[in-house]
Amino acid sequence: MIASQKNGTLYTGMTDDLAKRIWEHKSKLKKGFAAKYGVELLVWCDEHESRESAFSRERAIKKWNRAWKIELIEKENPNWDDIFETLMH
Numbered sequence: 001m002i003a004s005q006k007n008g009t010l011y012t013g014m015t016d017d018l019a020k021r022i023w024e025h026k027s028k029l030k031k032g033f034a035a036k037y038g039v040e041l042l043v044w045c046d047e048h049e050s051r052e053s054a055f056s057r058e059r060a061i062k063k064w065n066r067a068w069k070i071e072l073i074e075k076e077n078p079n080w081d082d083i084f085e086t087l088m089h
Helices: 017-026 031-035 051-063 068-076
Strands: none
Touching: none
16 A cells, blocks of 8 residues: 555555556656555555455455555554665665
8 A cells, every 4th residue: 555645645556566666656657546646655565475366455455444444554554654665675
């Protein structure tokens, strides 16, 4: 999940290449929801063994209410830090 800021706009998606996709968001290379609302901070992610599993998880989270998404983020990232750099090391 990416966010515009703490408690800001959220976007949930899936990708085969997280580093590339977050870089695209940060560089505003693709027009769309994330670019329009300044959503570029990687605040939560998880890995899956298959694309099908990742897709199912993404679809489930997209149906959640906002409070559940915030709870998920804050369990692992209470300060809403941009975890992109830590994942790349």
